[in-house]
Amino acid sequence: MLEWYNVIALVVGPLLLLMVAGLPVAISFLAVNIVGAYILLGGVPGVRQVVMNTIDSLSSFTLVPVALFMIMGEGMFQSRIAIDLMGTLDKWFGNLRGRLTWNVFSKSILGSANISVMVLLIVSGAVTFTQLLAFTGATYGMVDAIVSLDVSPNAIVLTMIGAVIFLGMFMGPLPIMLITLPIFIPVILQFGFDPIWFAAMYLVAIETGSTSPPLGGALFVMKAVAPLGTTMNEIYRAATPFIICDLAAILILFYVPQLVTWPVEYMFR
Numbered sequence: 001m002l003e004w005y006n007v008i009a010l011v012v013g014p015l016l017l018l019m020v021a022g023l024p025v026a027i028s029f030l031a032v033n034i035v036g037a038y039i040l041l042g043g044v045p046g047v048r049q050v051v052m053n054t055i056d057s058l059s060s061f062t063l064v065p066v067a068l069f070m071i072m073g074e075g076m077f078q079s080r081i082a083i084d085l086m087g088t089l090d091k092w093f094g095n096l097r098g099r100l101t102w103n104v105f106s107k108s109i110l111g112s113a114n115i116s117v118m119v120l121l122i123v124s125g126a127v128t129f130t131q132l133l134a135f136t137g138a139t140y141g142m143v144d145a146i147v148s149l150d151v152s153p154n155a156i157v158l159t160m161i162g163a164v165i166f167l168g169m170f171m172g173p174l175p176i177m178l179i180t181l182p183i184f185i186p187v188i189l190q191f192g193f194d195p196i197w198f199a200a201m202y203l204v205a206i207e208t209g210s211t212s213p214p215l216g217g218a219l220f221v222m223k224a225v226a227p228l229g230t231t232m233n234e235i236y237r238a239a240t241p242f243i244i245c246d247l248a249a250i251l252i253l254f255y256v257p258q259l260v261t262w263p264v265e266y267m268f269r
Helices: 004-020 025-040 045-060 060-078 085-094 102-135 138-147 152-170 172-191 195-210 217-225 232-255 260-268
Strands: none
Touching: 004 025, 004 138, 004 172, 004 260, 025 102, 025 172, 045 102, 085 172, 102 138, 102 172, 138 172, 152 172, 152 195, 152 232, 172 195, 172 217, 195 232, 217 232, 232 260
16 A cells, blocks of 8 residues: 555646646546556556446536536527627517527537536546545545644645645646645644635635736736737736735735634524
């Protein structure tokens, strides 16, 4: 049996490399999960078990609305209703024959099927990734190792947030969440922190990373819509105040967790 750090390196390392190489998130997870299950869980029986668990997780009723929302969105897009939201009711019901044709309907179904399959592949990949870490004992070994460190739990939380900001400079929000949350959440729960409090800081950290030089995705979006002749150095300078505000927001949430926890507690009284 491999040590937990070897399992993490064997699973997370190739996953990051595939994503950095530009492979779609769903395909990256699929490849790593199949190879990882085959190597770490005893060959074909391990792969079969992971597949069965993934099918069970995707059979949840809560995932049904995903496809329905995709169909609704594609229908609005293909019928051009989204172009003029104020005229939505008129275009759907006032002139139904000219808007919701068979061609529009078939394109909507095909487009929503493509997106729904990709979303479900990503969800299944994330579930299988989490199960792979759990089945191999990597999650528990990592949690025990982190908890046994002679380091303040607060320092560990800040290190996690810093890692999210760093990853946000190179990766999109979805890959970051799918890779880090299966590792971070067990640690947060073991320390006894409120996961909602951590999630609030986590989301701000993702936003901070996307606006941080040199490769934050939001920076290139800003460059694309900026006036002609705008340089990346000017974009970096323009983003600096927002980065400072995001860092300040993270620190405020960190030292005043009641800003997150109190509204939630009040809601469920």
